Amino acid sequence: MSTPLIWFVFMNLSILLKPGHCTETRDQVLSITPQTQEQADILRNVSTHYETILWQPVSNEYISTQVQVHLYVPANSSVTVKAILQKHGITHKVLLANPNELTEMQMKNDSTDPRSGSTFYEKYHTLEEIYDWINRTAQDNPRTVKVILIGSSYEKRPLYVLKLSFNDRPNRKAMWIDCGIHAREWISPAFCLWFVHHSLSFYQQNSEITRILDSMDVYVLPVMNPDGYKYTWTAIKRRWWRKNRSISKSGFCVGVDLNRNFDVDWGIKGSSQNPCEEINCGPFPESEPETQAVANFVRRHKDTVQLYITIHSYSQMLIFPYSYTFDQAENHNDLLEMVQEAAQRIKRYYRNTYTYGPGAAILYPCSGGSDDWAYKLGIKYSFTFELQDRGEYGFLLPPSHISGACNEALLAVKTVAVKVLEKTQAPANHHTI
Ligand code: 0X9
Numbered sequence: 001m002s003t004p005l006i007w008f009v010f011m012n013l014s015i016l017l018k019p020g021h022c023t024e025t026r027d028q029v030l031s032i033t034p035q036t037q038e039q040a041d042i043l044r045n046v047s048t049h050y051e052t053i054l055w056q057p058v059s060n061e062y063i064s065t066q067v068q069v070h071l072y073v074p075a076n077s078s079v080t081v082k083a084i085l086q087k088h089g090i091t092h093k094v095l096l097a098n099p100n101e102l103t104e105m106q107m108k109n110d111s112t113d114p115r116s117g118s119t120f121y122e123k124y125h126t127l128e129e130i131y132d133w134i135n136r137t138a139q140d141n142p143r144t145v146k147v148i149l150i151g152s153s154y155e156k157r158p159l160y161v162l163k164l165s166f167n168d169r170p171n172r173k174a175m176w177i178d179c180g181i182h183a184r185e186w187i188s189p190a191f192c193l194w195f196v197h198h199s200l201s202f203y204q205q206n207s208e209i210t211r212i213l214d215s216m217d218v219y220v221l222p223v224m225n226p227d228g229y230k231y232t233w234t235a236i237k238r239r240w241w242r243k244n245r246s247i248s249k250s251g252f253c254v255g256v257d258l259n260r261n262f263d264v265d266w267g268i269k270g271s272s273q274n275p276c277e278e279i280n281c282g283p284f285p286e287s288e289p290e291t292q293a294v295a296n297f298v299r300r301h302k303d304t305v306q307l308y309i310t311i312h313s314y315s316q317m318l319i320f321p322y323s324y325t326f327d328q329a330e331n332h333n334d335l336l337e338m339v340q341e342a343a344q345r346i347k348r349y350y351r352n353t354y355t356y357g358p359g360a361a362i363l364y365p366c367s368g369g370s371d372d373w374a375y376k377l378g379i380k381y382s383f384t385f386e387l388q389d390r391g392e393y394g395f396l397l398p399p400s401h402i403s404g405a406c407n408e409a410l411l412a413v414k415t416v417a418v419k420v421l422e423k424t425q426a427p428a429n430h431h432t433i
């Protein structure tokens with residue numbers, strides 16, 4: 001259908017369905033899979049011209065036939081949007097009928113209530129609570145944990161990295177994990193906390209984490225985008241914020257997608273120079289203080305860091321380079337074998353399915369991402385892990401699912417880390433007399 005015709009249909013519907021005629025009282029998340037090109041075009045237009053938020057895919061340029069779309073529809077646009085879908089024979093399922101209740105559930109922080117039965121690590125935490133936790137963790141573990149200030153955010157919040165170091169053998173290698181690059185993906189910072197807690201609690205009890213920590217230092221950045229994360233906690237309607245909070249030069253729109261701002265094929269694919277878009281790559285590579293801080297730190301440690309992992313959600317994917325091109329990474333087979341093993345173990349232990357492969361092929365082509373950047377810097381084992389779930393709750397994964405999501409991601413992290421050790425460590429103790 002041509003664009004003017006689509007507009008004609010929309011305008012008529014808008015007149016018929018002016019707010020007040022009859023409105024849905026609740027916000028909802030709809031799942032829609034366009035069956036034809038025309039349906040995909042209609043859906044793209046709906047998501048652009050009506051007050052809706054695309055949960056998945058991240059940008060409407062990725063909407064096409066047979067791609068499952070998760071669309072957050074506020075109560076006041078619900079009737080109009082559903083009428084347009086119906087008019088064009090586009091079927092939908094209600095994925096979430098009560099996102100506001102789920103949002104409140106995620107924010108409920110009854111850590112003082114002993115009856116809640118869940119631990120600190122099975123809840124989502126505000127930025128202030130995470131900063132407190134960082135300090136406490138370092139204070140309680142003075143011999144093994146150090147806090148490193150690597151920079152500050154656009155709104156001048158500190159970017160703290162925890163360095164876990166269990167011995168001081170010379171020539172120690174290292175791994176890096178960052179969380180919370182995208183503000184609304186709350187399970188991601190929760191994972192970084194989970195990982196640190198597991199490391200500190202199970203060193204010398206769990207053989208894999210012991211082996212990893214004996215051979216590598218671990219740098220953990222729990223919240224790479226503190227301004228965005230803070231913003232998602234301040235009002236229900238801000239819960240879907242993805243980018244950082246930098247104000248564009250024109251002053252018109254806010255936010256750069258930090259995972260499009262790295263200096264790798266910057267601004268070319270799957271990203272936009274328009275500051276109003278979710279996938280805005282910023283005015284130039286590393287324009288954002290958060291990106292600069294991470295890139296400078298990782299560059300300074302590139303000779304020791306062998307493994308780079310960045311944690312996102314949602315879709316249950318174990319991704320490796322490249323995303324910016326369909327070319328195969330030089331060690332493609334190694335990377336594939338590592339994530340395949342991780343996915344198989346998750347399946348075996350937790351009965352959950354993760355897909356895996358190079359980003360461009362299994363997700364979408366996309367420039368400026370941190371995983372590709374780290375890889376091109378020389379870190380040959382570089383991954384993006386997309387945690388639970390696959391759309392049942394999306395960004396609103398309930399606190400009761402945190403332990404399941406983090407345990408399986410932890411298994412994936414440990415699997416790839418052990419594989420890195422196997423691939424990079426010289427065979428032990430072959431002394432000649
Ligand atoms: O698009 C992204 O930045 C990531 N997906 S998300 O839904 N969490 O936003 C995927 C990143 C994969 N890697 C690269 N694109 N380089």
Ligand code: ZN
Pocket residue numbers: 181182185312313
């Ligand atoms: Zn993300």
